[in-house]
Amino acid sequence: MKIIIADDHAVVRSGFMHILNYQNDMEVVATAADGLEAYDQVAKYQPDILLMDLSMPPGESGLIATGKIKEDFPNTKIVILTMYDDEEYLFHVLKNGASGYVLKNSPDEELLSAIRTVYDGGTYIHPSMATSLVRQFVKKDSGEVETDPYKILSKREIEVLPLVAKGYGNKEIAEMLYISVKTVEAHKSKLMEKLNLKSRPELVEYALRKKFLNF
Known part of the structure; x- marks a missing residue:
């Protein structure tokens, strides 16, 4: 093989x-x-x-x-x-x-x-x-409600989401976007909350489904 x-x-x-x-x-x-x-x-x-x-x-x-x-x-x-x-x-x-x-x-x-x-x-x-x-x-289906990320996420959160999904660390994302590590952490926490995601694998699956990884 x-x-x-x-x-x-x-x-x-x-x-x-x-x-x-x-x-x-x-x-x-x-x-x-x-x-x-x-x-x-x-x-x-x-x-x-x-x-x-x-x-x-x-x-x-x-x-x-x-x-x-x-x-x-x-x-x-x-x-x-x-x-x-x-x-x-x-x-x-x-x-x-x-x-x-x-x-x-x-x-x-x-x-x-x-x-x-x-x-x-x-x-x-x-x-x-x-x-x-x-x-x-x-487990029973969680009944996730499909939402439009462009309506509920800020511009910066939309920039952070695909970078997190691609595996970049907070420091790397901060350097890419010219913001502080604490700001990255805040955006990541907020977007997870808005999208009702509980873990990074869920975020990756969401990013795949919504085509964010083509960014």
Whole structure:
């Protein structure tokens, strides 16, 4: 199977490449340092599997890239590799089209098993996250009301929203917009409140749905 590894740390990419290329049934055909590069590499190589880190600042995050890649290249199956043992992230990456969710502290055998399971058409969830997944799917719909962000958000909040969703930190956003870090924090808190969002994954999903990530 052809595999692409997307992670912002070169040493991590190198380590996983060594593990996967040692397998008789796996070949790493390319690597990427962020979501945008991952998209380009998938377009070029059309791999069977994309092994994707969830957080790759300051570039485009794996959470954002997963939805784009799955929409444009449905035959490429995505396995998320992350440090986040977080049910919110798990729920959102699965909704965005990922087929696997593996924690970075898992043994090599688990990663290999996850890749093979996904390649064969299955879904792999780290065992510790299975209960969280069930909890998320049995929750009743929150009844989110669709609102026009251009009517309820200030101009500055509209500028901050896509930057937060793309994974930039408060300091980076402050430098980009020539405002203080405290002002960024205030705008971020206010827009989350106005949009009734409780977590960053929810904000990312909202930004994707409203096309803010094209900014």
